[in-house]
Amino acid sequence: EVQLLESGGGLIQPGGSLRLSCAASGFTFSNYAMTWVRQAPGKGLEWVSAISGGGGGTYYTDSVKGRFTISRDNSKNTVYLQMNSLRAEDTALYYCARDLTVPPEAFDIWGQGTMVTVSS
């Protein structure tokens, strides 16, 4: 079964750091770009970041550039999102998703999400 499982969320103070992980199974992980999408409570979806299958290409929305870093370990079938200098507005449910297409713009497999709450 094709599956994505996120972990690493939690309650963190403003200015703090968290690393999210997304473990993939059921498909050839290195063949697919991967994406992080977030959803603030009661709000819509927001694309955050993407990484190519080989890891050589990384992409970010403007609001997280310089604070978030996406990476992947294809030997572990895992994609990561390192989040530094966290702000209250980063509070959201963070989903990882598999990119169906090239360029990475359609996400066909989603995890269940991991919640990040930034608050003092």
Added chain:
Amino acid sequence: QSALTQPASVSGSPGQSITISCTGTSSDVGRYNYVSWYQQYPGKAPKLMIYDVSNRPSGVSNRFSGSKSGNTASLTISGLQDEDEADYYCSSYTSSTTVVFGGGTKLTVL
């Protein structure tokens, strides 16, 4: 990057057809045939319904169809059913090599 514009809500009766619009700019929707649509139930992860403007992933009902004209994409659901009641989001690839989502549309089946 500004969000794509969707109506906040649409409604229809069972059996009817509805259309949800998604308006962007010449840097996203108007530039590429890379528009997707997602269905999301409360408390659940989104589900891909349409990609590349009009393609349906395997397993998605052919009652769902997509189209595009200029800077506006559209999702049409025909033969509306109770289970179609959900939130719908469009997204588009952009000239900045990012992806932008719409604000979402709540579909109510009357």
